[in-house]
Amino acid sequence: MVQRPPGNTKVELGRMVSVGTKFSAATIALILLFTAGVYVVLSRHQRESLLHAKELAAGAVTQLFTESCAAPVEFEDDAALTKTLNGLGRNTEVEYAGVWQVNASGAVGTQLGQLARGPAERLSRAPDAVLLERRADRVVLTSPVQDQAGQTVAVAVIAFSLAHENAAIAEVGRKTLWMSAAIAASLTALLLAMTRLMIVRPLGKVVVAARKLEKGETCELEFRSNDEIGRLAAAFRSTATAIQNREEHINARNSDMRMVLDNVGQGFVTLDIDAKMSPERSRIVDEWFGAPDPSMSFVDFLQRIDEATAQWFELGWASIREDIMPLEICLVQLPQVARCDSRTFELSYRPIMKGEQMDKAVVVITDVTARIERERAEQAQREMTSVFSRIVSDRQAFDEFFSEGSGLIAEVLRSDCSNLITLTRQIHTLKGTCALMGIESVAAFCHNLEDKLRESPDAVDENDKQTLRDLWENIAQLHSRFAQGGGIELSHEEHDAFVDEVRRRVDYNVLAATCNSWSFEPAAKRLALVRDQIERLSARLGKSAIDVICKPTKLRLPPSKWGPFWSAFAHVIRNAVDHGVETTEERAKAGKSARARVEIGVTHEAPLVVVSVRDDGPGVDWAKMRERAEECGLPHVTQADLESALFTDGISSRAEATSTSGRGVGLSAVREMMAKLGGTIELTSQPGKGTQLRFLMPQSMLFDDPAARTSRSTMAPRWDSLPPTRTVVKVAPLRSI
Secondary structure, rough: OOOOOOOOOOOOOOOOHHHHHHHHHHHHHHHHHHHHHHHHHHHHHHHHHHHHHHHHHHHHHHHHHHHHHHHHOOOOOHHHHHHHHHHHHHOOOOOEEEEEEOOOOEEEEEEEEOOOOOOOOOOOOOOOOEEEEEEOOEEEEEEEEEEOOOOOEEEEEEEEHHHHHHHHHHHHHHHHHHHHHHHHHHHHHHHHHHHHHHHHHHHHHHHHHHHHHHHHOOOOOHHHHHHHHOHHHHOOOOHHHHHHHHHHHHHHHHHHHHHHHHOOOEEEEEEEEEEEEEEEOOOOOHHHOOOOOOOHHHHHHHHHHOOOOHHHHHHHHHHHOOOOOOOHHHHOOOEEEEEEEEEEEEEEEEEEEOOOEEEEEEEEEOOHHHHHHHHHHHHHHHHHHHHHHHHHHHHHHHHHHHHHHHHHHHHHHHOOOHHHHHHHHHHHHHHHHHOOOOOHHHHHHHHHHHHHHHHHHOOHHHHHHHHHHHHHHHHHHHHHOOOOEEEEEEHHHHHHHHHHHHHHOOOOHHHHHHHHHHHEEEEEHHHHHHHHHHHHHHHHHOOOOEEEEEEEOOOOEEEEHHHHHHHHHHHHHHHHHHHOOOOOHHHOOOOOOOOEEEEEEEEEEEEEEEEEEEEEEOOHHHHHHHHHHHHOOOOOOOOOHHHHHHOOOOOOOOHHHHHHOOOOOOHHHHHHHHHHHHEEEEEEEOOOEEEEEEEEEEHHHHHOOHHHHHHHHHOOOOOOOOOOOOOEEEOOOOOHH
16 A cells, blocks of 8 residues: 555555566566476486487497407307407496397397396397497497408397486486576575565655655655556656656666676677777776776777787777778678687677767677687597597508608698798698598698788798697697507408419419508508598588499509508598589589489509599589689680699689688699609589599509518608507418418
8 A cells, every 4th residue: 555645635546466576476487487497408408418428438339349349250269259248348337248140141149148247138130230229227239240341240239337327317407406496596586676676666656756746745655565557657647757767767777787797707898989998898807907097998908918919909990990891891800819818818899880880889808718628628539539430440541641641740840931832732731631530620720821821921930830740749649549559451352362372372472462462551441431531521511411432442552652642632522522512402403312422433444543533513613713714814715724724723613712622722732743643634524413533543553662662661650759560460360271
């Protein structure tokens, strides 16, 4: 009830539920619903995250186990299989592991061995791929065990306990519930207090004051429970009351805004068109950098934080004042990062428009030090996983990559920037090979170096070289850590052919040549690696689903001759995916099938060795290539002129360079490498149907040089941190001769 004013005025009020009560009840209900939803979502997300991490780890362990037990199963080595199971048993989370023999029809036969710490698993038929089953108390993976020919010879079942994860999920659920309840209680109490203070009492004062002003009376106010909304319309007839209420509201808003600015984790600074700082700013700005002088400009303020960033900002802001370029471009050119001591801050700019012109701008400053450190740690983890998986899957290919990369690093570190074309090719080649191998840190740094070289020929300084040296040293340490030992792999077909030659007692030179070829890399394995690289790159670039066809081959290629070629071939792969593989929408518009197709092969077409890459993409845009050649002053009349321009430094059909292509460097590096190898390049491209590249090299590329064979055992690693390695030859047992 509101007290009746003195006099004959009679105010009839009915008791009803207060607006504040209604608002509070609605707020509490919404907070409870929101908190319950947050609890359910967080609990489910955390549970799925824990179980997904468990499944990933279980999948990795299962893959390693099946690869480890393939040989014992194939050679019926029960002792080795038992040893492998015992090794798996060191993982305390493995409750059960079993290996069953599989016949040619895929039916499961006798059990070859098991490790039982809990309930045993049963199966009736070998799966074609790894199967994962999540149960309440365990994760069960069923995986085929394949021999070197890719045939399923056994099936393995491993059960991993979820006791630890279930306990963690329960604990996370309890903590999430308590945290949600605490947040709900805090928000409810705060909103109730704010509702009582900022809505109920002010509205009551407005109603009473409005009636007193209408009658010219004054009296003290008493507050009782009532519904103020019904009296607000009559109270607002008074202009003075409306103005007073509006001022109070504005003051409250300003107070709330100041509270927000002083308690958020970001800094806000307002600049005028001359980059003068407004006195109103976030308190955290003063805590980070110290309070600025009242007359200080933002350039001077940045000067004491990061001198280079201040100079960059001054140049960029000048273009905004001059209003020469579009505002969006000018804002993008302003510095995005500032560094103060050991902390990194991100700068973003929000224009405040007055008509079509910018009147002011808000600079949002965010401390991203923790995020950057976390991203670096995640990148290092991804690189370590990539190096490990590639060494395990194809040790020889990774060793070749590391050797070639070390050589490129050494050339870049020795460069004095006098030969800009060579330096750019080396950096671009290093970026391409590292990106395909999953070495993100080196690839990203090389991309930044390319940008600096485009701006200034002398941009690569000693600090850049030291950073590149440190990044590669990290990769060298990973290589040294995982690349212990070595080996030569033989297929059964190669082994049997060698045994037949021994039986025939052929010339020992033939046997020696055969044995020497075992140290070469199987071309089929290299093609498989290229296929994986194409598939990963296509997925990363958002292209359509892709079928990569590797033509069958029995060739083995000497690494000493082919290492430089494969390094340059990385540019061909990246261009084939970036230019030759369309998106799903583009293929549908062109009337093509949803899946793209890329064919790769290595063949011996005497007297040549041919490496081919063919896609079914849009083909080379010769009209655009003619424009680019004309802009650069190159011949562009005949088709041969255009093909030559395509392999020229600085020529690309893309208008802008990306981290994948567009520099106009990759194909020129490929042509230079082919010239060194004494080979040629054939290009065939049909608009809308695709492009084919054939690299023709002399068949001497199939044979190792005597000097290379002699130096293979004595050649020191090309990177100082690499430890010496030993070679182990793995062959199938010889049959009786």
